Amino acid sequence: MILTEESIQKIKEKAARYPHRKSAILPALTVAYRQVGHLNDEIYREIGRVINIPPVEIAEAATFYTMFPKKPVGKYLLQVCHNLSCALVGADSMITYLEDKLGIKKGETTDDGLFTLISVECLGSCATAPMIQINHDFHENLTREKLDKLLEELRAKA
Amino acid sequence: MAQETNEKAAATPVTMVTLTIDGQSVTVPKGKTVLEAARSVGIDIPTFCHHPKLKSVGSCRICYVEIEKMPKLQVSCATEAMDGMVVSTNSDQVKQGRRAVIEFILLNHPLDCPTCDKGGECDLQNLTFAHGTDDSRNDFQKTRFREDDMSTTFDDKSIGPEIVLNRNRCILCYKCVRSNKDAFGEYDLGVYERGNIAQIDSAPGEQVDNPFSGNLVEICPVGALTNRDWRYKIRVWLTETTPSVDNFQSSGSNITFSKERQKNKIYRVTSRPNDDIDDGWLPDITRYGYQIVNSPDRLKKPLIKKGGTQVEVSWDEALDTIAKRLANIKDSKGSVCIGGLAAPSLDNRSLYGFSKFFRKVLHSNNVDYRSDCRMLPSSSDTICSRLAMQPFSISDLDDSDVIVVFGSDLIREHHNEYLRMRKAFNFNGARLFSITPYAVKAADIAELEVVHRPGKEEFVLQAVCQAAVEDRLVDDQTAGRFREQVGNVDLTELCRSAGISTDSVKQIARALASGKKISFVVGEIVTRSREREPIAAAICNLNKLFGLHDKGQVAILARYANSKGAQKLGVVPVPHKMLVDKMNVLWSETPSCEAHNTDAMLALLKKEEIDSLFVLGANPMMVYPDLQFAREGLERADFLVACDLFETETTQLADVVLPLCSWAEYDGDYVNLEGRNQTARAAIKPIGESRTGFDIMAALAARFEASDLFEVDAIESEISQMLAIADTPALPQEYTQVRASEDKEKDGFDIPLYLCDDPHHSGHLTEKSPSLAEFSGEAYAEISFDLANRLKLRNGESVRVESPVGKIIIPVKISEILNTDVVLLPRNFSSTPTTALMMRKRRVDMVKLSKVDD
């Protein structure tokens, strides 16, 4: 079992709020993600058992959302938006900059386990493009300097 | 040959709407889509994601039409036809729209038609030729699925024992996922990710191996899903097709054989949709079962046992020997000393010829088609047999609002009816009730699943009746009559003995009382039970109390491709009187000597009172539910003849073995479980020297100088006269007392055993299909999670199953469905003779299970 008793309880509580069990899929995935830090097949099966839904339906929902990482990630998940608005004002160069700076490729994690870099679809912050989401927080109007500062702060916190 | 049509009374009056399509006025019932309206008058609109038996999702957009007053193109498959609509399916705007859709679909498509197995029958290929452009404006690298080698378009991803997926070719119409979930209720396939990398795949950690999975390949509009059965073997334009009928199921799904023109070999089976029977879906048994036809193991020549071994001989020698021996026995001991068993999957002519040969040539009444039942009643005019002759219609399940499945594990016995029931639930919200001695898959959509104590069927039925009377669900007069004739029984007591709750029987009683159209279907757990008669009597009581017959159908679902034909042609020792009357007319007389059924024949063989058994296509050594008993009988036979496609446990014992044709090798008629007579055409020539059952019977008759009785035209006319007997024998007019007897307990044997087929098998020949064998793997014992835990058994570990008469060691499969202490064993595996555990006199076989420590 991956899910803790506490997570299972939370999932059950959430499921009880909806007339259809299927509506509880995303809230359940969020609970699991917050506990584990990522999602995988075993978690889909466990959630399926808790809310009595075939695991395939859970996996379908989970994989649709890029916001859920599907394998273990670093302490900080750097999610650079690569969608249209961000791309027009330099998302690509932000990604390359981070790759060079961290010495990893998109999709990889630094050796110290601190940072994982990925690029994601539009996060709805187009007006302040380019942008990055780090774990659950947005950082907008990115520049290289801003990124340098952000990384430094995170390293210090870690 | 004639297909009977079911005349169904029109239900509620329908409102009609009239619209104009391409200048033509079209009137259709309200609720139909523009696409359906167009197709109803022969105007075709291209589609990818539309399937007539699934709900529309409108995802591919190829079915665009222009509708006046609507600013944009509309998808015709998801737009309801409205009064006064003016639709154009071919305007410039529509053509342009289609072109754009094709261009979009082809953006990432590998265009690998020359190496794709769908080539020649691919919707995308055809529509691209018809509506697409001949070049692409795409300058980008296409998205490729193939993590290890991005340079190739191949993506042969195995997602099941049969199915290979090429994600590059997939156009994401979702038909596969939708049919799997919505029509079959299976959750082993899904669509993952989004955008460019959205893709189909099996469920996490699972294989696509459900009993309907072959359909996914057939409905995929492109070559994304292919099966190993067909891929890379032949091009579709090199094949020719033959219309036929399935031989593994009793519903007689309509199928098409594809064979190569030059070779005597079948390459595949696809559906030939018939909405009255199969809705175009084929279970895997039907789709892959054909592989037995070209199996290298087929018997090709007659064999005669000489000095202990069977050696190949000519047909003449084999037939002469049989004729001589049978004549000898007949003359010296009397015809009553010869018996015959025929398989209920043979065609009408073979079965009729078999019965006629026995009755008219040998003057013996010892014929039976039921080799898989024990303790059959000697008379054929019993309540159960009358119940079995009641009419049943598959499509009537569609609009039944209450469906009760009694004593049937549908997904193992009746795949088509299983799908119909799901359809009734999904499309019409039918209320389903399942009553069985162990939990079944079909109950996942049931309003209520009643799992009663094994061997207590009649108690449940009596309890439902009693509940209706007590709760005044039927009128006082009816209730009074019931009380008068059956007496008052204590509801609580009945439920307690059956191990069920009173609430559940009350719920069923209320549904039966309030249902408008009810289908009450009865399965093999009843027909194979020793106590089939009392159970049938209890069903008739229920029928009478609730007036079920007037509100729909109460029927025993026949198993096997032609049981119904065997029944109607009288291939039983004592046929129903109306059949005997007809035989007397057709044949001028029928023998009056004693008649013995399967059980009696086996018993008399053992006592050496029957000397010879002629087995036509049946395999009692595999299916008779008491192997010991069957073996003792057959081994004592002075002269045993067995005709089959393959060497079987039965042919091994035979003095003469004759090779039989499969149903794909001759034109034959089969009566499905509804009584519908259908023709299966010969797709190929007989394999080796094999012959049809009828040819064998006729050749033997010739040796008895009775050829005149076997002239084909006369036989055909006799068969149609027999089949034309339309009367259904009446069910009892009054309520009957239900008295069943109980088994004596056997100490230490505490787990009930049920013999049931793997959903990928149908009992006998299917083991010889490599694909089907691949699906089911080895024989296994299914038990509940709980029982496995107590026995400390994990999936795949060996368990010893012991009964008072036998013992087998077999791997366990932990079932996600079973929830009581019971063990299910399959009977299709010659390596594991599960019937060796069974005792013919028992109602429910009991075994004990223990872990094998190695």
Ligand code: SF4
């Ligand atoms: S695999 Fe075939 S049926 Fe399934 S979504 Fe793709 S194209 Fe459609």
Ligand code: FES
């Ligand atoms: S495109 Fe980057 S936030 Fe919308």
Ligand code: FES
């Ligand atoms: S067929 Fe209508 S949208 Fe696909």
